[in-house]
Amino acid sequence: MDDLDSIKRLKAGDIGGLHALVDRYQVKAARCAYLISQDRALAEDIMQNAFLRVYDRIDQFDLTRPFEPWLMRIVVNMALQAVGGRPLIADVDALALLDPAPDPAALAEAHEQEAAVRAALSALSPEQRAVIVLRYYLGYTESEMARELEKPLGTVRWRLFAAHKRLRGLLAHLKGGRA
Amino acid sequence: MNEEQLVQQLEQIAAKEIPDDMNKWPDIHTQLVQRRTRSRAIRRTLSGIAAALVIVVTGLVGSAFSQGPSSDPGLDHVQELGLLQPLNLTESHDNMTITLTEGYADANRIAVWMTIETDEQPILLPTIMPILSYANGDFLNAGLHPMPLDTTDPHRLKLVVSFDLVDVLPDDQPVDLRLTVNVGGMPMPVIPEGVTPEPGPIPPEYMIDVPALPPFVFTFQLDVQQALILTPQQTAEANGLGVTLDQITLAPSEITLRLCFDLPDGGDWQPKVSVQVDGVAGNLMGYRLTQLPNPAETRRCADYDIALGVTPESRQLEVTVDRLQTSASFTPESMARAQERLAAQGITVEFEVGQGGFNWKIISAPDDMDEPAIGLLVWDALSEQYAGPWSFTVDLPTDD
Numbered sequence: 001m002d003d004l005d006s007i008k009r010l011k012a013g014d015i016g017g018l019h020a021l022v023d024r025y026q027v028k029a030a031r032c033a034y035l036i037s038q039d040r041a042l043a044e045d046i047m048q049n050a051f052l053r054v055y056d057r058i059d060q061f062d063l064t065r066p067f068e069p070w071l072m073r074i075v076v077n078m079a080l081q082a083v084g085g086r087p088l089i090a091d092v093d094a095l096a097l098l099d100p101a102p103d104p105a106a107l108a109e110a111h112e113q114e115a116a117v118r119a120a121l122s123a124l125s126p127e128q129r130a131v132i133v134l135r136y137y138l139g140y141t142e143s144e145m146a147r148e149l150e151k152p153l154g155t156v157r158w159r160l161f162a163a164h165k166r167l168r169g170l171l172a173h174l175k176g177g178r179a
Numbered sequence: 180m181n182e183e184q185l186v187q188q189l190e191q192i193a194a195k196e197i198p199d200d201m202n203k204w205p206d207i208h209t210q211l212v213q214r215r216t217r218s219r220a221i222r223r224t225l226s227g228i229a230a231a232l233v234i235v236v237t238g239l240v241g242s243a244f245s246q247g248p249s250s251d252p253g254l255d256h257v258q259e260l261g262l263l264q265p266l267n268l269t270e271s272h273d274n275m276t277i278t279l280t281e282g283y284a285d286a287n288r289i290a291v292w293m294t295i296e297t298d299e300q301p302i303l304l305p306t307i308m309p310i311l312s313y314a315n316g317d318f319l320n321a322g323l324h325p326m327p328l329d330t331t332d333p334h335r336l337k338l339v340v341s342f343d344l345v346d347v348l349p350d351d352q353p354v355d356l357r358l359t360v361n362v363g364g365m366p367m368p369v370i371p372e373g374v375t376p377e378p379g380p381i382p383p384e385y386m387i388d389v390p391a392l393p394p395f396v397f398t399f400q401l402d403v404q405q406a407l408i409l410t411p412q413q414t415a416e417a418n419g420l421g422v423t424l425d426q427i428t429l430a431p432s433e434i435t436l437r438l439c440f441d442l443p444d445g446g447d448w449q450p451k452v453s454v455q456v457d458g459v460a461g462n463l464m465g466y467r468l469t470q471l472p473n474p475a476e477t478r479r480c481a482d483y484d485i486a487l488g489v490t491p492e493s494r495q496l497e498v499t500v501d502r503l504q505t506s507a508s509f510t511p512e513s514m515a516r517a518q519e520r521l522a523a524q525g526i527t528v529e530f531e532v533g534q535g536g537f538n539w540k541i542i543s544a545p546d547d548m549d550e551p552a553i554g555l556l557v558w559d560a561l562s563e564q565y566a567g568p569w570s571f572t573v574d575l576p577t578d579d
Contacts, residue, residue, distance in 0.1 A: 005320060012322030012343065012465045015211070016308060022204045030201060031193035040196045048207050055211065059506040060447060064471045117188040136182065137189045167185075 003067040010058045018055055025068065026051070029075045035133045036079035038122055046082055050074045072138055073148045076130050083126045120170035128163035135160060205365035208305075209386070251326060252461060253432035254290055254339060256488020257283055257404075262431060263292070266399050272392045274299045277360055279397050285430035286348050286406030287484065289321070290341035291358055292328075301333035303367050306389045307360060309340045314355035314398050320345035322465045322484075343464050343484045347428060347435075350403040357398045364391030406430040407576070415500075415569040422450060422500050422569040425480065429489045429496075429575070434461065436498060437469065439480040443503060443565045450500040450569075451559070454485045457494055461487025493575050500569040507561035517560035526553060 003024070009017030029050055034043035053074050054061075061070060121129055134140045134148070142160065146153040257263065263281040270277055274297050281292040289311065295302055304327065312319050321342035329337040348354060366386045407429040414423040426437040434454060442448050454461045464484040507513075514530045521528055527542040544553055 005318065008320070008345070008467060009322060012467065014323040015208075016310060016323065019204055019208075019308075022207055023202075026203055027197055027199060027201055030197040030203075034196050035189060035193055043197065044201075044203060048203055048210065051207050052210060057506075063468070064473065113184070114188055114191060117185070118192055121192075133189070136186050137193065139186075171185075 004063065007058065007061060007063065007067060010055070011061075015055075018051065021054065021067065021071075022051055025071055028068075029071060032072060032075050032133055032137060033079045035121065035137055036076065036126060036129045037083050038118075038129075039083075042082055043079070046075060046078045050078055053078070069140075069144065069148050072134075076134065076149070080126050080130055116171060120167055123170055124163060124166060127159060128166060131156065131159045131163050132167065209366050209368070250462070251324075251339070251341070251486045252459065253288075253486035253488055254283070254341065256490075257285075257432045259488075260431065260490070262404060264401055266291070266397075268397045268399060270395045270397065272362075272395065275302075275362065275392060277395045279358065279399070282356075282399060282401045283404075283432065284348065284354055284401040285404035285432055286344075286350055287428060287430040287433040287435050288341055288343050289348075289354075289356065289401065290339055290432070292337070292339045293360075294335060294337050296335045298334060302336050303369070303389055304330075304336060304338070306363050306365055306367060308362075310359045310361070311340075311342050312357050312359070314357045314400075316357065319356075324464055341432075341464075343433070345467060347406065347408075348403050350405045353400045353402050355398070355400050357396065360395040360397075362392040362395065363389040365389055404431050409573065409576075411571070411573050413571050413573070415571060417567045417569050418565065420503070420565070422567070424498055424571040424573070427496065427573065429493075431489060432486065433464070434485045434487055434489060434496070436483045436485065437480060438483060438498075438500070439478060440500070440503065440569075441478050442476065445475075446505045446563060448479070448503045448505055448563075448565065449481065450483075451502050451504055452483050452485075453499050453501065454483075454487060455497045456487055456489055456575075459487065461485040489575075491577070494577070496573040496575055498571040498573070500567050502567050503565040504559065505563040507558050508563070509561065513561055513563075517557065520560040521556060524556065526556065528553075528557060 003021070006017040006020040006024075010021070011017075026047055030043050030047040033046035033050075034040055037043050037046060050071060054071060061067070121132070124132065130149075131145065134145045135142075140148065142153060142156055145151075145160070146156045149156060151159075263283050266279040266282050268279040276296045278294050278296075279291055280294060283290045291309075291311075295307065304325075309323065309325070311321060311323075319342070321344045323340065323342055325338055325340045327336065327338045366388050368385050369387050409427040409429065411424050411427065414421050420441040420443065422441070423439040424436065425439050428435040434456075436452070436454070438450055438452065440448070440450055449466065452463060452466075454463075462485065464486050466481050466483045469480040469482060509530075509532060514532075518528060518530075524545075526544045526548070529540045529542060531538045531540070539557055541550070541553055548556075
């Protein structure tokens, strides 16, 4: 059963259609929510609520459009809503790695790189994390991001630029070139 | 760090936190059931129908199956005509036995009657998921409509599951089918008699884990009853818009109508359809668009499945589209408008919007209205509406 079949079934009231969509997208949706919320339990809640929203609003889904971006837009918006106004606390130890003073060779180690990226993500605003996730985790183009976020292309470019700039500043000392 | 490394790091971080084998479907399914159960609880408590809500097995059955109609004139009709085909297929796993007693197929739908028996825990019908495919495993595009027939004994349930077919089934040869019944594998709420749950998530002490059983798999063959396809292509005009009754597929258990209609604007408008054959009303089982919608289009076609018996003696089909309407919306404006519409019918409701979704409380309603009927009126009232009516009368062909 492909997405279209699943959605048609769901539109016809068959909950099996939702089951198939959950099986197919729950992991990616939860990971997307985690990267924005930085909270595993919250990410799982966001993912579940996103599928409940799909269930509630499937009648409004336009069958000419692909399902995944529609779902991910719900996930991203719910994640932003969930963490909006709640400042994230960055990992202090990992943030220390962002200090340009430490040895660059040590920072190049994989686990340190990961810790640095985690900390850098935490240091971004939720909106900046969202555009980074859309661009680099979900692999959307700027035009696709503009469409899914329902924002002008210029706004998306500006947000991406700002997020990029901040991320680049936080990760500049890591080996492998510029983010 | 370059972009490629950033992508890798994001994937790695996400994968460490959210494992590949994560499965939250049971939780999502439970939340869907809870929302329905909670809605029932609030409404029953406030309307004073019962002093104490009893959500035992039969309550859950009613809740989980609330999406579908509680009667099916089409299946009643084919049963009266003696068109059911005996199956008598039984399969057992652990202490549960499922028996398919009879089956039925026509161009518009397939239905299977079954009993489920167990001598252990009461059967929780929402945990039972039937899936129909062709016998070779090929996908059969159909909407599922389960309907309990007898739930008085929680250890022995009788039900019929019908599948509305998206594509007309050829009636010149039997069809080979496979019905897979999946049971369990999810937590379920079971609230003891005398307990009235507060609105909100059901407490964990009332949740039980229903273990998954191996799938019950049945293969069988059904003859397909003949259908008659008419193309009346009648158009009616009202309120500046036209609706065309384009095609009718008449099968013994169900009528499928193709309606094409002008759109008031780019919204998701659908006709509110009612159908009668010789004065007997049918149940709308579902609908589907015939082609992918285009936001720029001004006209759209959809197929409507109506459960209603038809015989060679049937004389006249009447189709009425009372109005066009959109999906329900939950803005403050639409809820205020819905309250006005319902008040005009003597119904007072309050709406709640929160983390748990959307809910409503019935404050007062005419005595002759039951909860399911009020629920349908609430959903209708929350939609945008464009008044008709558009009416069609079709004289059915006879053998004379």
